[in-house]
Amino acid sequence: MSIVIIGTGLAGYNTARELRKHDTQTRLILVSADSGRSYSKPMLSTGYRKQQTPGDLVQGTPEAMAEQLDARIITGTPVEAITPHAATVTLAGGEVLAYDSLVLAAGADPIAPRLDGDAADAVFQVNDLDQYERFRAAADDAHRVLIMGGGLVGCEFANDLREAGCEVDLVFPESAPLPRLIPQRPAEALHAALENLGVRVHTGVTLEAVDAGQGGLVGRLSDGRELAADAILAAIGLQPRTGLARAAGLAVHHGIRVDPWLTTSDPAIFALGDCAEVSGYVLPYVLPLTNAARALGPTLAGQRTAVKYPVMPVTVKTSCCQVVAWPPEEGTPGEWHFDGDGQDLRGEFRDAEGTLHGFALTGKRIRERLELTREMPPLLGD
Ligand SMILES: Cc1cc2nc3c(=O)[nH]c(=O)nc-3n(C[C@H](O)[C@H](O)[C@H](O)COP(=O)(O)OP(=O)(O)OC[C@H]3O[C@@H](n4cnc5c(N)ncnc54)[C@H](O)[C@@H]3O)c2cc1C
The missing domain is CATH 3.50.50.60 (FAD/NAD(P)-binding domain)
Structure with missing residues (x-):
């Protein structure tokens, strides 16, 4: 065997x-x-x-x-x-x-970005330890880092690099971060928290080209603006x-x-x-x-066992404003209802009968994750 x-x-x-x-x-x-x-x-x-x-x-x-x-x-x-x-x-x-x-x-x-420019090859992607090692070798000396992508990986790296003292530009095409995970209101709370931390968040734009500039790289955005960077990281899915x-x-x-x-x-x-x-x-x-x-x-080992999937909320480790969420399946009828203010929000997605299909918690409200997770039926198994 x-x-x-x-x-x-x-x-x-x-x-x-x-x-x-x-x-x-x-x-x-x-x-x-x-x-x-x-x-x-x-x-x-x-x-x-x-x-x-x-x-x-x-x-x-x-x-x-x-x-x-x-x-x-x-x-x-x-x-x-x-x-x-x-x-x-x-x-x-x-x-x-x-x-x-x-x-x-x-x-x-990791999905490779399609970029024009003579330094498009200089863009890093980090989806394993070997790639991280190469990125760190560049980022440890970098003062300005440009990050493509407003998902979990992009937001977490933006938070982490900003805390390390880098100037960080975070660029993505949607109107708010974590577009596939949380609705607009908690996303705006995270957006504000990243900006308070000093991350420059550029929504509604994409990075189109990367060229070698004087003393670093120059990223050109879809709205024509240029951003200077020492290192660029793509985290687009x-x-x-x-x-x-x-x-x-x-x-x-x-x-x-x-x-x-x-x-x-x-x-x-x-x-x-x-x-x-x-x-x-x-x-x-x-x-x-x-x-x-x-x-x-x-x-x-010979004992056929089926997988059990309870609802497994996703935690986003942005220390400036943590997020715990489980999005409703696409097309599920229902509405978001929010409670809380500022960074500390609890959002519940319920249908007309009051059944919970998804949730989004930010800031201090992430403590309520267990209560909401328990209310939802498992995805697979009992
Ligand atoms: C920066 C970052 C932060 C994250 N944070 C979180 C988090 O907070 N919470 C969370 O739940 N998830 C998080 N994730 C996601 C989570 O880490 C992944 O879902 C998980 O690690 C995937 O593990 P895996 O073993 O399936 O894949 P991988 O870790 O990608 O392993 C794949 C393996 O397959 C090997 N391989 C591929 N092709 C071949 C081949 N042809 N022949 C031989 N070997 C091959 C690779 O070399 C590698 O060893 C994060 C991901 C990233 C990138």
Whole structure:
């Protein structure tokens, strides 16, 4: 028996840990395109505030993880193909690994910005520790940082870099931050808090071009304005990594399609984490993958277990104004109702019968998350 896991992010390593709680015997191999160091990705956007270097974020070297998990860990080696009928994966360099069960925990690609200009290649993206290390090498010396994207990652980095003393410009096309997570009123509270902290927030504009200027970079915005920067970070969204699965003939929609047992359209292949679409849900956050790994561990050990998804509100770690939210599904009939003032808001999205379908809490009101989470039915399982 042999289990192969593609990916050493939180999804890959959590699955391996959960498997080992139920099965200490089966041969286990993890393959990673990156350096294979174990770390908690959410810590990347609070590194300055917590005075942590990229090295401080490493929780385990691949060697230590191999020992802890009694596994072979292959790093810096992308899997290039999956051959389901032979039950093998082919690695860059040509090694072929046979599996009885294969786990796809390959994460997501950050969406690359389309930019004009002679320095467009200088723009950073941070979706793993290796990329963060490269960004920090530039940002530690940078005084002015321009950030594209007003989502969770963009807002958290803006907050963190501003606290580190950088001048920060945050640029996004929507009218307020966190557009896919929270409605206008709490978003305005976060916008005001970021500005109070000293972040320059530019709404309704996109970055169009990056050129090398005198002593740094110059970003040109869609309204014609120019912003000077020493470093530019793009955080404009994620695309589940589905290429390997698609090429292997597995069912793919927004993510790699899996059922509540995390099984793909091939019964020997499973998927979880940012690359997966679990019963229609693409949830690129830690709690969903933790719940998924907790089910997949016993399943891989022979005790078929369905994943349970309670409502898992998203926490945005903007210390200037924290946010905890669970947005209603698109198209759900109902209205937002707000309570509170200034930064401390509680928003509830209820239908005509009073049923709660989503919520958004900011500032001190984030303490009320449990009460609201408990009021909502689980997404999957009981
Ligand atoms: C800055 C930042 C802050 C965040 N903050 C939060 C937060 O506060 N709360 C929260 O819930 N979520 C947060 N998230 C999201 C959360 O961190 C992710 O959902 C989670 O870490 C995804 O884990 P993963 O294992 O699915 O993917 P990844 O961590 O991306 O791991 C994917 C792995 O697959 C490997 N891989 C990919 N392709 C191949 C291949 N072909 N062959 C071999 N290996 C391959 C990669 O090398 C990597 O090891 C944050 C994300 C970012 C970027």
